Amino acid sequence: MAIYITEECINCGACEPECPNTAIYEGGAEWELAGKNYGDGDTAPSGAEGFYSDEFFYIVPDKCTECETFHDEPQCAAVCPVDCCLPDPKHVESKEQLEEKVKYLDEIGR
Amino acid sequence: MSEAAAGEIQDTETLFQKGLEQFNAGEYFDCHDTWEELWRDIRGESRLFYQGLIQVAIGYYHAGNRNFKGAHSQLSKAIEKLSEYPDVYRQVPLRNLLTTISLHRSIYRDALLGKYKKQSASQLTPPIIILQ
Numbered sequence: 001m002a003i004y005i006t007e008e009c010i011n012c013g014a015c016e017p018e019c020p021n022t023a024i025y026e027g028g029a030e031w032e033l034a035g036k037n038y039g040d041g042d043t044a045p046s047g048a049e050g051f052y053s054d055e056f057f058y059i060v061p062d063k064c065t066e067c068e069t070f071h072d073e074p075q076c077a078a079v080c081p082v083d084c085c086l087p088d089p090k091h092v093e094s095k096e097q098l099e100e101k102v103k104y105l106d107e108i109g110r
Numbered sequence: 111m112s113e114a115a116a117g118e119i120q121d122t123e124t125l126f127q128k129g130l131e132q133f134n135a136g137e138y139f140d141c142h143d144t145w146e147e148l149w150r151d152i153r154g155e156s157r158l159f160y161q162g163l164i165q166v167a168i169g170y171y172h173a174g175n176r177n178f179k180g181a182h183s184q185l186s187k188a189i190e191k192l193s194e195y196p197d198v199y200r201q202v203p204l205r206n207l208l209t210t211i212s213l214h215r216s217i218y219r220d221a222l223l224g225k226y227k228k229q230s231a232s233q234l235t236p237p238i239i240i241l242q
Contacts, residue, residue, distance in 0.1 A: 008180055081146045081164045083187055
């Protein structure tokens, strides 16, 4: 499943540079996928919504692969000092689905 | 010990002491910044110890902002980690610290449930860490 950032986020920013897919954005920032920009209230191509935050860092589910094929564990969670990067129960994905997502992101150039 | 290794240990100690001063001065967010810099490169047995201390600092940071939910959550995470260490670890009297933060965690929980006055909960005196 994708990772999400809880409201316990203290905006330290440790997670953002660790993501191999640039799936993490600062609160209030627009996010980008396949050359298109999205913002508050926008639904992701997968149908995911409600993940955007203008207060805390947030993770775009369409871009999160839980670091599959890159690392042994999600790096955002590994570097978060307050343990606020958690598996998202609203976006449960199998290993195979995550690997497919990795391939897709490879194709569009992340 | 190599010069590089000696330098690394000094950095860890310097950062730890700096964070300790900030913690004891009530500068919890700055403390977390300092200890996070230290924790980032730590591997092995002490990693969860330093992370637990960071979570204590952030717990009291949240409490200072009357975010009792955040305070309760962070102190809970800290207790879970620090409870795995001896009574005194890296000169930090953990047993004493855990006693205080466990009590405060209960109060923050009660404040969330309306069983304790939020005004009083916000006036709890956080612990001071004095190395043994």
